[in-house]
Amino acid sequence: MPRNAKVYGKRSTAAAYVSPTFANLSSPTKPAPKHVEVKVKALGSSQGKPRRDNDEDALVQNLENLDLGHEDTKETPPVSDNKEDATKQEDPRKGVLGPKNHNEQIPPTKKHNKKKTIEEQAPRQEDGLGVAAVCQSPVRRERRARRTKREEPPLLTLDALTAHTQPLLDLSSDPADSTGPLEFQVWADEIAQNFTVDKIAEASYGEVYRLKFSDPKSGWDVSDESVLKIIALKPPEDGVPQSSKNKKKNNKVAAFMSEVADVVSEVELLRRMSPVPGFTNFREVRVIRGRPATQFVDAWKRFRRERKKSHFPDPSKAFNYGEDQLWAIIEMQDAGTDLENLAFGDVFWKWDVFWGVAMALAKGEELAGFEHRDLHLGNICIQSRKQNDDSSEMPGPLADGLEGKKYNFTGTRTTLIDYTLSRAEMEDTVVRADGEEERRIAYLDLERDCGLYEGEGEYQYDIYRYMRADLFWQDPYNEAGGYEELPETTIRSWRDYHPRSNLLWLHYILYKLLEKEEDTKTVTSVDDLYQSVQERLKEHLKRLETILEPRQTEMQSASDLIALAIGEGWLDEGDVIGAGEGTQLESSSSLL
Numbered sequence: 001m002p003r004n005a006k007v008y009g010k011r012s013t014a015a016a017y018v019s020p021t022f023a024n025l026s027s028p029t030k031p032a033p034k035h036v037e038v039k040v041k042a043l044g045s046s047q048g049k050p051r052r053d054n055d056e057d058a059l060v061q062n063l064e065n066l067d068l069g070h071e072d073t074k075e076t077p078p079v080s081d082n083k084e085d086a087t088k089q090e091d092p093r094k095g096v097l098g099p100k101n102h103n104e105q106i107p108p109t110k111k112h113n114k115k116k117t118i119e120e121q122a123p124r125q126e127d128g129l130g131v132a133a134v135c136q137s138p139v140r141r142e143r144r145a146r147r148t149k150r151e152e153p154p155l156l157t158l159d160a161l162t163a164h165t166q167p168l169l170d171l172s173s174d175p176a177d178s179t180g181p182l183e184f185q186v187w188a189d190e191i192a193q194n195f196t197v198d199k200i201a202e203a204s205y206g207e208v209y210r211l212k213f214s215d216p217k218s219g220w221d222v223s224d225e226s227v228l229k230i231i232a233l234k235p236p237e238d239g240v241p242q243s244s245k246n247k248k249k250n251n252k253v254a255a256f257m258s259e260v261a262d263v264v265s266e267v268e269l270l271r272r273m274s275p276v277p278g279f280t281n282f283r284e285v286r287v288i289r290g291r292p293a294t295q296f297v298d299a300w301k302r303f304r305r306e307r308k309k310s311h312f313p314d315p316s317k318a319f320n321y322g323e324d325q326l327w328a329i330i331e332m333q334d335a336g337t338d339l340e341n342l343a344f345g346d347v348f349w350k351w352d353v354f355w356g357v358a359m360a361l362a363k364g365e366e367l368a369g370f371e372h373r374d375l376h377l378g379n380i381c382i383q384s385r386k387q388n389d390d391s392s393e394m395p396g397p398l399a400d401g402l403e404g405k406k407y408n409f410t411g412t413r414t415t416l417i418d419y420t421l422s423r424a425e426m427e428d429t430v431v432r433a434d435g436e437e438e439r440r441i442a443y444l445d446l447e448r449d450c451g452l453y454e455g456e457g458e459y460q461y462d463i464y465r466y467m468r469a470d471l472f473w474q475d476p477y478n479e480a481g482g483y484e485e486l487p488e489t490t491i492r493s494w495r496d497y498h499p500r501s502n503l504l505w506l507h508y509i510l511y512k513l514l515e516k517e518e519d520t521k522t523v524t525s526v527d528d529l530y531q532s533v534q535e536r537l538k539e540h541l542k543r544l545e546t547i548l549e550p551r552q553t554e555m556q557s558a559s560d561l562i563a564l565a566i567g568e569g570w571l572d573e574g575d576v577i578g579a580g581e582g583t584q585l586e587s588s589s590s591l592l
Contacts, residue, residue: 278360
């Protein structure tokens with residue numbers, strides 16, 4: 001019996017309902033059997049150790065085995081006037097666990113008004129349950145019930161999971177993948193036969209893994225390899241546990257999950273923009289279910305060790321993802337390394353990167369009314385046009401010289417990725433309320449998550465607020481853009497086409513490119529022509545920085561910026577027409 005139970009020389013609050021029972025055991029008219037004393041001593045031998053539930057259960061079990069001799073009537077022993085006889089009477093406080101030496105001094109009972117404990121207020125059980133019912137307070141029984149009966153989310157049937165993800169399954173081009181969710185581990189085992197898996201990045205609502213051919217002599221090229229964006233899907237409402245404890249835990253994990261409808265919109269955008277030069281090449285979408293496979297768990301752990309952090313829950317923990325967890329797997333062509341993980345090159349490289357992004361946005365605007373709305377450095381991938389080159393090595397000016405060049409000095413290819421927050425017009429049409437037809441719009445309502453506008457510490461978060469303020473207040477620097485509710489009179493929404501958002505992100509990209517120091521290691525020789533072109537490009541970039549200042553610019557889109565560049569002689573029409581050519585595979589079929 002641990003000392004914190006307060007029975008050694010001091011009356012505890014728990015003794016209020018234990019002592020009367022023990023008093024019967026030590027009554028002079030019915031002495032306690034010796035074997036009972038031995039058992040109780042054994043239970044009390046764990047003095048000084050933390051109390052455990054199995055100790056309590058053992059105590060209750062032994063007490064249940066005792067013959068307490070439940071009698072309907074009890075004789076009250078006569079009170080003797082003889083002081084000597086009175087001292088020999090058993091003190092009800094002594095019990096079996098009381099002093100064994102009769103010469104010990106028992107402290108007098110303190111007389112003070114004390115509130116009754118919950119145990120004292122509870123009526124004694126007389127329903128035949130015996131000591132087990134008496135020795136457990138209502139609070140303790142309730143706690144034990146909570147420990148032994150934990151609510152788990154119900155496992156959903158395969159038919160229910162299929163019905164929930166049917167809109168995504170319908171977008172799969174492989175008939176075998178469109179019938180229902182695949183088992184995560186079975187699917188991953190098939191991949192492991194030809195590919196190795198590495199986690200390379202984290203998006204807003206998904207994790208990005210790269211598949212590399214495990215056999216270098218396979219004959220496949222680097223551009224043939226794929227990247228997978230894995231998105232955890234929110235379950236159907238009837239698959240969410242209702243207890244407050246599980247709700248809190250599941251809500252924390254659900255913050256990293258996406259609605260099926262949102263992923264459908266992203267996949268439709270990927271398919272729509274895939275033919276446009278400068279946009280990622282979409283290959284396939286699949287739906288799988290179950291806990292993450294071991295290949296992806298190992299890749300996740302390697303990524304966390306290298307980056308020292310991960311914003312997503314640990315996939316190896318069973319309480320993060322259940323057996324019926326649903327996932328969307330978006331397969332795309334590997335577009336290289338994102339700008340966040342690259343050492344920036346010289347001014348020639350920065351020039352090519354900036355205009356590569358600007359021309360891709362302009363072509364997206366013209367083709368599909370496209371707005372990216374989340375074009376931070378992690379959503380721009382860089383790759384050398386030379387096959388099998390390591391994209392992390394930033395090239396300098398090409399060897400064919402600088403004479404007459406205005407663009408493509410370094411052979412760098414840029415690709416825009418991750419259209420989770422983007423907006424574009426689809427090829428099919430819908431009928432409006434007035435009976436007129438219009439192109440269907442794929443977009444995400446950015447008013448659903450106002451946390452997007454509350455970030456601090458990075459200029460990227462200011463751009464989200466600038467977008468909102470420019471859309472609803474026509475002033476990107478209006479402070480209401482980040483914190484105020486929308487004007488009651490506004491008729492604008494995130495469904496509308498507002499290409500000035502692309503200009504805001506181009507302003508951000510140029511700011512980040514000029515913010516970092518140049519990497520001059522790629523320069524092997526410097527001549528007068530090189531210095532002349534270099535200084536000219538620096539002047540143009542500085543002027544661009546002023547032109548793109550959000551409050552001062554009079555342009556309305558990336559297309560306006562490209563027109564300005566051609567008019568200023570910074571680019572030729574041939575540069576714009578040929579930009580991004582050769583970036584797409586002839587076949588966009590999946591490799592898996």
